[in-house]
Amino acid sequence: xxxxxxxxxxxxxxxxxxxxxxxxxxxxxxxxxxxxxxxxxxxxxxxxxxxxxxxxxxxxxxxxxxxxxxxxxxxxxxxxxxxxxxxxxxxxxxxxxxxxxxxxxxxxxxxxxxxxxxxxxxxxxxxxxxxxxxxxxxxxxxxxxxxxxxxxxxxxxxxxxxxxxxxxxxxxxxxxxxxxxxxxxxxxxxxxxxxxxxxxxxxxxxxxxxxxxxxxxxxxxxxxxxxxxxxxxxxxxxxxxxxxxxxxxxxxxxxxxxxxxx
Ligand code: PGA
Numbered sequence: 001x002x003x004x005x006x007x008x009x010x011x012x013x014x015x016x017x018x019x020x021x022x023x024x025x026x027x028x029x030x031x032x033x034x035x036x037x038x039x040x041x042x043x044x045x046x047x048x049x050x051x052x053x054x055x056x057x058x059x060x061x062x063x064x065x066x067x068x069x070x071x072x073x074x075x076x077x078x079x080x081x082x083x084x085x086x087x088x089x090x091x092x093x094x095x096x097x098x099x100x101x102x103x104x105x106x107x108x109x110x111x112x113x114x115x116x117x118x119x120x121x122x123x124x125x126x127x128x129x130x131x132x133x134x135x136x137x138x139x140x141x142x143x144x145x146x147x148x149x150x151x152x153x154x155x156x157x158x159x160x161x162x163x164x165x166x167x168x169x170x171x172x173x174x175x176x177x178x179x180x181x182x183x184x185x186x187x188x189x190x191x192x193x194x195x196x197x198x199x200x201x202x203x204x205x206x207x208x209x210x211x212x213x214x215x216x217x218x219x220x221x222x223x224x225x226x227x228x229x230x231x232x233x234x235x236x237x238x239x240x241x242x243x244x245x246x247x248x249x250x251x252x253x254x255x256x257x258x259x260x261x262x
Pocket of ligand 1: 041042043044045137138139140143144145
């Protein structure tokens with residue numbers, strides 16, 4: 001695992017956007033060999049999306065041969081609901097780049113058969129050749145996508161019940177009322193994330209510091225889903241100083257040493 005500690009959120013986003021652009025360029029996607037990118041929603045990735053859009057508008061990157069799979073979607077929200085993750089992705093990213101909409105995938109939150117929808121999502125990822133790079137964020141409780149603490153470390157795409165903590169955290173988008181946050185969501189599983197050839201997690205702010213500490217310095221545990229990265233051969237966490245606050249001085253030095261030697 002690589003851990004990159006940047007001064008602030010802006011620098012986390014800049015590094016991440018540059019890295020995605022660089023990985024895509026090295027892959028040289030084409031119509032027959034698209035680059036398959038896993039994507040999150042949330043406040044944290046917004047700065048990355050803004051930079052990717054700017055790079056696209058400057059002519060530095062094209063998404064014409066990119067296929068995307070989002071991590072999750074609320075159950076019961078229509079795609080055009082202002083808080084649905086499909087709407088979030090269209091408004092904050094897809095509508096501003098040259099991606100082909102049919103190449104973008106978000107689980108269908110209006111499905112009448114969640115089990116079937118999830119099985120088909122897994123099949124679609126496989127049919128696309130698997131995910132090359134999965135970008136994700138984390139919750140303050142260490143969740144990755146909507147895999148809340150206690151999720152099986154080999155879980156696949158499925159319907160999950162959200163914890164009260166997550167509904168409170170997300171209530172800022174639902175008039176501050178946790179009751180208005182859907183109680184269930186479809187989410188890729190931890191196993192689905194681990195299948196990606198590379199996983200890149202962005203973490204910002206003090207409210208994520210404990211989860212980051214547990215994932216980096218603690219053992220592998222379903223109680224901190226982010227710790228699953230310990231099982232991945234190519235995982236990168238990019239965080240800011242605030243998110244790194246609970247790490248030991250020696251841990252920070254260790255990861256900084258590794259990066260400066262690269
Ligand atoms: P946030 O959400 O980026 O809005 O903090 C991340 C998450 O809950 O996974």
